[in-house]
Amino acid sequence: MKHAPRLTALLLTLALLAGLLPAASAAAPQPAEPRIAADSAIVIDYDTGETLYEKDADTMRVPASMTKVMTAYIIFEELEAGNLTLDTLVPISDFAAQISRNQARYPTAVPLPYGGSLTVDTLLRLILIPSASASCVAMAEYISGTEAAFVQRMNATAQRLGMTAQYQNCHGAHVHYLTARSQAILVREFIRRFPQILDYTSATSATFNGTTYPNTNQLLPGLAFEYEGADGFKTGTINAAGYCLSATAKRDGRRIISVVMHSDNNTTRHTDSTALLDYGFARLAADAPYTDTAFHWSWQAVEELDALGAELHPSGEQFRPEQAVTRAEFTAMLYSALAADGQLPPLPGPEESTQPAETAPPEDTAGEPEQPAPEPEPPFADIDGHWAQAYIEEAAALGLVEGDQYGRFNPDSALTRQDMMVLVDNFVELPEANGLGFDDDGDIALWALEAAARTTAAGLFGGSGGRLFPSASATRAEAAQVVSRVLELA
Structure with missing residues (x-):
């Protein structure tokens, strides 16, 4: 933080400073927890990873074809590494072609061509939409040489991601185990690292060799259990697993992820998922301070x-x-946030005199009433009685804010982006750097140019569409974002 270049007569104590900081607002009433029939369930906030609701989420259960999420995740790792492209042709082994026709042992059966090859894109769609098990085997063999070697990578990846899982195959048609929490962790990591996965999981059907296969996740638009904002993820069904479903939905910029394991039937896994998603969004609203x-x-x-x-x-x-x-709002927001985060220098007390003591005796004031010290004048002519007066006075005492040529602060005037840049530059010690390069740099006032160069170089202001719009009024949301970024600089 910048140290004060000058101090006014107003020297406030730290106790007064602490008294200015408001308490966090109270949370709204929480929604009633959902009634979930599945044996295990969880719903998490995608952005934070916070668990919003759980039911027996750490018991190892059979995931069935939710296993295919890990297989697809590793395929995307290979795409990222450049070892594959979506157009890479993957040869179909005789074994993969054979099991693709064995509905009893490897559901869902989507016949693959003997001696043929298919693109990675096609196989991904078959894996994620109709849940074709043999397509997983074809990809596992191509990436790792054998399915067994690929499964070793699946378990190593699960361990790296902090999952509790014991994969034994790449498709889930046969029994192995993981937890509902682990599946949620995997889905969250998948979307965070490879958001393009949603292009696949949001598709309601896939057509292959003249046959159209519907997505087994019926929460998607136009399907039987359509849910607003749903755009993935993956079902799983075998006798040992019951009916499983990991799902995700996004509304107004917020995403949540749900998992249900060992439901009794297809309807229940979807209605349970709907209840979880509803609860998740309700929790986000209830937990918000505003x-x-x-x-x-x-x-x-x-x-x-x-x-x-x-x-x-x-x-x-x-x-x-x-x-x-x-x-006033931005000054109070920035000042109080930095004070609460311990990033403001303490206000010093009155300086001790270094002059020698007077030799003349003091005047006799016996019997005269003690006169109270005069109240200090506000540093600006227009803040007396204003709700933000104390914040503005403290900032002024540290030399962090200034008034106009008439001695006014203009507390209720809208703040432009370049005004905001100057205020931030006053509060924060930023390195000399130039982050400009916007199409409208020429619109920045000369008095704000250096502050704009430093604050943009620090990543505090990013502009929009290549423009900074320096003379436009900033919103309260922008102000909060900037203050949050300032706190991250420490």
């Missing part, structure tokens, strides 16, 4: 600052993310 941020793009920054105890100046239960942020 009613209008749970599904806003700025939610994470707002929740972080609220938990820290920063002054966010809400209006009742609303944060108002799309409203223009004022000079």
Whole structure:
């Protein structure tokens, strides 16, 4: 943090500073927990990994064809490494062709050509949409030489991801075990690392050799148990497993992931999943400190600052993310966040005099009443009685904010992006660097140019579509995002 270049007569104590920091807002009432028929279930927040609900989520159970998620994950690792492309032709072994016709032992049976080859893209679609087991074997043989060697990689990958799993085959048509929590971990990691997987898992059908195969995940749009926002993930069904389903849905920028294992029937695994997803989204809304941020793009920054105890100046239960942020609001938000995070230098007390003591006797004031010290004048002419007065005064005492030529702070005026850059540059010691290069750099005022260069170089401002829009008013959501990024610099 920058040290004060000057101090005003207002020297506040740390106790007063602590008293300014508001408590985090109270959470809304929590929704009732879902009634889940499946033996194991879990729903997690994709962004944070937080478990929102669980039922026996750490018991090892048979995943059936949910196994194919790990197989597909390793295929995507090979694509990322450049060892495969989606157009790579994979030869179909006689064994893979044979078992592709054995519905009893290797459901679902999608016949593969003897002596032929198929692209990685085709095999991925067959693995993830109709759940073709033999297609997994073909890919395992191509990547690792044998299915057994591929399974070793599956277990090593599971261990690396922190899963509890004991894979014994690459398709799940035969018994092995993992936990519902582990499946959720895998699905989350898959989407985080390879978001293009959703192009496959969101497809409602796949056509191969003239036959159209429906997706076994019926939460997808237009299918029997359609769920708003659902775009994957994978079912699993064999006698030992019952009916399993890992699923994900996204609404207004927030994604959650659910897993059910060992349901009694196809209907129950979908209705259980619907209940889990409903509960997950309701929890996100209930856990949000403000009613209008749970599904806003700025939610994470707002929740972080609220938990820290920063002054966010809400209006009742609303944060108002799309409203223009004022000079007072941003100053209070930034100052209180840095103070709560321990990133502000302490306000010093009065300097001790270094002058020699007077030799003349003091004047006799006996009998005269002691006069109270005069109240210090506010540093700006227009903040007396303002809700943010104390924050502005403290920031001014440290030399972090200045007024205009008339001695006014203009606390309720909308803050432009270049104004915000200057304020941040005053508060934070940033290296001399130039992050500019926007199409509208020429629109930045000369007085803001150096601050804009430093703050953009630090990654605090990124612009949009190659433009910075320096003279546009910033929103409260943008302010929260910037303050959150400032905290990350420490």
